Amino acid sequence: MDAEAQESFQQFVAARSSALLKTAVLLTGGDRHAAEDLLQNALIRTAERWQRIDEPEAYVRRVLYRQQISRWRLKWPRREVPVAELPEAGHAPDASGAAEQRLLLRTALSKLTARQRTVLVLRYFEDLPEADVARQLGCSVGTVRSTTHRSLARLRTLAPELTAPDGAAPRPSRDFSPVEVRP
Template structure:
């Protein structure tokens, strides 16, 4: 890699690492160490092909997704880490979004890697179903059904998240429009 390419690569890493690490943390279910390894491997692959990459962020994200898919397709999956005590559940009085993020991260970590990956790609990365299907190497119908089951399981794992979905918005009365009285 020449000096100019190396400078551009360093600028990319400095400028985009935080956002890429957030995606990797979500993909790994909140395991920051695994996320750092995932991102580092993706950046190493990008560095080796840097001069041929047109869109570096898209390339690195694609490598992140594919490496994570490879991890959960392994014949011998990694074991879960056991802890002495379960983490505290946040109370009803959430301060800002911090408690909500903790609940979301814990609930995502309890999903299967495939379910977590589909939700991250669909809602965090805001990719259309067709793109998610292309990344995962499956059909759009599989993405839809996996998304549906994943959201249902996520709501079951963290009932406090159920108030955030579109169903809650439809069920809640709007405060902007006054009720209309219908007379016969």
């Protein structure tokens, strides 16, 4: 890669890495370390082809999705074992309702399968139509619909607090809440 291409790649990474990391965190179910690895691998693949890419962000996102698909298809997922208490525990929790809701949603998302989580992220966080999600994941539109339906039902079971008392779904903030839970 020549100096000019390297400079443009570095500018792209500086400008878009936080947004791409949010997507990667959602795809990995809230596992920030796995998300950083996922994004790093996607950026490495992008850097290798940088001069031939017309739309870099779309390319990186596609690589993220494809790598996540490969992760969930592994027969033996290589994951770290979560522990009950984080070593950094001890900070005062944020008492705001929005932060609580985001944490609740993140926890519920992490309990979904990788496929369910990926479908929900693509449909609601990335706001892609069902046909585009199906094309990205290499499956039928019917599979996307049924997976979305089952995933939302599972989210309602895991986190009934996300559904408003009148049955209407609360409007999540676009800060980190990718899923609009519908009744």
